[in-house]
Amino acid sequence: MIVANQPIQRPTNARLLVVDQHRKFHHVSRASLVEYLRAGDLVIANDAATLPASLQGVHIATGDAIEVRLAGRPSLRPEDVNHFIAVVFGAGDFHTRTEDRLPPPKLAAGDKIILGPLRATVEQLLGHTRLVLLRFEGTADHVWAGLAHHGRPIQYAHVATPLALWDVWTRIAGPPVAFEPPSAGFALDWHALSQMRDRGIEFETITHAAGISSTGDEQLDRLLPLDEPYRIPEVTANAIQRTKERLGRIVAVGTTVVRALEHSAMLDGHVRAGDGIATQRIGPSSRLHVVDAILSGTHEPETSHYELLRAFLDDATLERASRELNKGNYLTHEFGDSVLIERGGAKHW
Amino acid sequence: MGETSNDLKNVRIAITGGTSGLGLALVRECLARGARVAFVARTRERVEQVATENKGENRGVHGIVGDISSKDDIYPIAMQITGELGGLDVLVNNASDLGPVPLQMLSDTDCEDLERAFYTNVIGPFRLTKALMGALAASAREARGAVVLNISSDAAINPYPGWGAYGSSKAALHHLTRIWGEEHASENVHFLSLDPGDMDTPMHAAAIPDADPSTLKRPEDSARELVDAIERVLSPGNDSFAPAGTNVQTLHEVGTTSR
Numbered sequence: 001m002i003v004a005n006q007p008i009q010r011p012t013n014a015r016l017l018v019v020d021q022h023r024k025f026h027h028v029s030r031a032s033l034v035e036y037l038r039a040g041d042l043v044i045a046n047d048a049a050t051l052p053a054s055l056q057g058v059h060i061a062t063g064d065a066i067e068v069r070l071a072g073r074p075s076l077r078p079e080d081v082n083h084f085i086a087v088v089f090g091a092g093d094f095h096t097r098t099e100d101r102l103p104p105p106k107l108a109a110g111d112k113i114i115l116g117p118l119r120a121t122v123e124q125l126l127g128h129t130r131l132v133l134l135r136f137e138g139t140a141d142h143v144w145a146g147l148a149h150h151g152r153p154i155q156y157a158h159v160a161t162p163l164a165l166w167d168v169w170t171r172i173a174g175p176p177v178a179f180e181p182p183s184a185g186f187a188l189d190w191h192a193l194s195q196m197r198d199r200g201i202e203f204e205t206i207t208h209a210a211g212i213s214s215t216g217d218e219q220l221d222r223l224l225p226l227d228e229p230y231r232i233p234e235v236t237a238n239a240i241q242r243t244k245e246r247l248g249r250i251v252a253v254g255t256t257v258v259r260a261l262e263h264s265a266m267l268d269g270h271v272r273a274g275d276g277i278a279t280q281r282i283g284p285s286s287r288l289h290v291v292d293a294i295l296s297g298t299h300e301p302e303t304s305h306y307e308l309l310r311a312f313l314d315d316a317t318l319e320r321a322s323r324e325l326n327k328g329n330y331l332t333h334e335f336g337d338s339v340l341i342e343r344g345g346a347k348h349w
Numbered sequence: 350m351g352e353t354s355n356d357l358k359n360v361r362i363a364i365t366g367g368t369s370g371l372g373l374a375l376v377r378e379c380l381a382r383g384a385r386v387a388f389v390a391r392t393r394e395r396v397e398q399v400a401t402e403n404k405g406e407n408r409g410v411h412g413i414v415g416d417i418s419s420k421d422d423i424y425p426i427a428m429q430i431t432g433e434l435g436g437l438d439v440l441v442n443n444a445s446d447l448g449p450v451p452l453q454m455l456s457d458t459d460c461e462d463l464e465r466a467f468y469t470n471v472i473g474p475f476r477l478t479k480a481l482m483g484a485l486a487a488s489a490r491e492a493r494g495a496v497v498l499n500i501s502s503d504a505a506i507n508p509y510p511g512w513g514a515y516g517s518s519k520a521a522l523h524h525l526t527r528i529w530g531e532e533h534a535s536e537n538v539h540f541l542s543l544d545p546g547d548m549d550t551p552m553h554a555a556a557i558p559d560a561d562p563s564t565l566k567r568p569e570d571s572a573r574e575l576v577d578a579i580e581r582v583l584s585p586g587n588d589s590f591a592p593a594g595t596n597v598q599t600l601h602e603v604g605t606t607s608r
Binding site for chain 1: 492
């Protein structure tokens with residue numbers, strides 16, 4: 001695959017590989033997504049807006065430059081913004097590949113960090129030189145304002161121009177709780193939602209604090225995804241129930257939606273409304289209780305996203321899909337093309 | 350301040366231009382009815398002052414410093430609104446720019462004055478509403494209700510000499526509101542374009558310095574009527590608030606026709 005290096009959410013030539021329930025492949029324009037949905041389906045997206053979660057600053061004890069990337073948070077409550085899990089780097093920014101970034105200054109619990117208008121304390125080292133628990137000083141409003149004005153979207157070296165928030169907020173973005181964009185949702189716009197409505201396809205959302213996708217450190221990357229808080233509105237839980245009853249399909253937009261819904265249903269197969277924290281990893285041995293199909297980016301083997309797709313498709317078909325994506329020069333990463341995969345044994349297209 | 354009530358309890362409202370005139374009266378009215386309010390204005394000192402003065406026991410007020418006419422301020426504003434309130438049910442685009450002061454004939458109006466009026470009165474509200482549409486649509490889906498109130502003016506309809514920059518930009522905002530209303534009707538995001546009337550505010554004093562204040566409406570009265578209109582839209586099952594054609598109204602007429 002080819003790396004998508006332009007921050008364009010909906011290029012007119014965006015492509016979609018559909019893998020249907022019979023494991024047949026369809027190479028189509030992503031603009032025709034709605035043609036592969038049908039009346040009675042329920043499409044569920046993550047409506048999290050993306051935080052400007054990268055903060056440049058100074059480690060007081062050493063005077064050294066530091067970049068903090070916020071990566072986790074205990075809950076989605078608006079006032080709960082003093083504590084964050086963060087991945088830290090030394091001097092430098094996204095222009096350098098994360099794998100090549102300098103280590104952070106040597107940190108100890110109690111160390112102070114100045115991040116523009118924000119002051120933070122390292123509360124705890126989390127078993128790795130790059131992973132810490134931070135506490136911001138001040139009121140929640142002070143922290144929100146500081147993040148809004150000083151933070152930048154987390155970004156990677158494959159996109160050269162600095163990202164603005166409008167590059168990473170989906171059309172449906174609501175509460176700013178994601179650390180990186182729930183980028184499968186880039187495929188949706190208001191026009192697509194209105195097309196769905198016209199065809200009797202339901203649309204609902206969840207809110208899930210999508211975490212960071214890569215730290216540049218193999219050991220840390222193995223911990224991804226970190227625990228992620230989510231919220232499932234009652235209307236969404238009810239719509240899932242209705243859809244199941246009429247044998248419609250649940251189509252998740254993005255891996256975060258799969259993770260939240262399946263976490264909620266872990267106990268007895270039913271999705272409950274309310275707040276939760278997704279702690280599980282989804283892979284080839286996971287049994288999906290809720291989601292019948294996923295709209296996702298194109299993912300390369302050995303990423304946690306690819307692992308999740310293995311819950312939808314057998315390895316042979318998934319490998320065949322990877323070859324098709326490579327052969328077809330599909331674009332990958334957050335601004336890339338998409339796949340729509342229905343899991344084997346689910347209802348017919 | 351009037352009596353407090355719970356009519357808007359837990360409703361999440363954002364108001365631009367919230368530190369003076371009608372905007373400040375709207376902030377106070379919404380808080381008095383139990384809403385959680387985030388207000389936006391340009392001057393840090395004023396924002397802090399208004400936030401402090403109106404901080405109730407319920408911690409329901411959030412002051413945000415930002416300039417809606419500036420592209421770079423829009424997303425930080427939107428992020429603080431939805432971050433601090435945890436979502437958004439009602440957006441009031443109230444901040445306005447009068448154009449040249451004193452008022453000028455259009456042919457005497459500097460291009461920069463016209464641009465500033467359009468950035469504040471049209472493009473800023475466009476950008477902010479667009480950035481917040483996801484949050485508003487989510488509220489509508491969850492049956493909390495969702496309303497965008499754009500503060501309009503009779504100058505949006507009538508060609509008053511001297512009011513060219515203001516009137517033409519408010520006309521554009523009015524039409525933007527109507528089209529948005531059509532496009533999002535099936536999502537139940539409601540759009541209102543309402544004329545609060547001629548009020549005794551700093552903006553009116555700048556436009557017509559020798560006006561007799563006793564002939565002007567108190568902004569508190571307009572605010573009460575506007576918030577009544579919001580409440581009517583939010584009332585569950587209120588089908589009498591059906592959409593109709595044109596909807597810049599004086600408040601006395603608005604009860605049955607706007608959306």
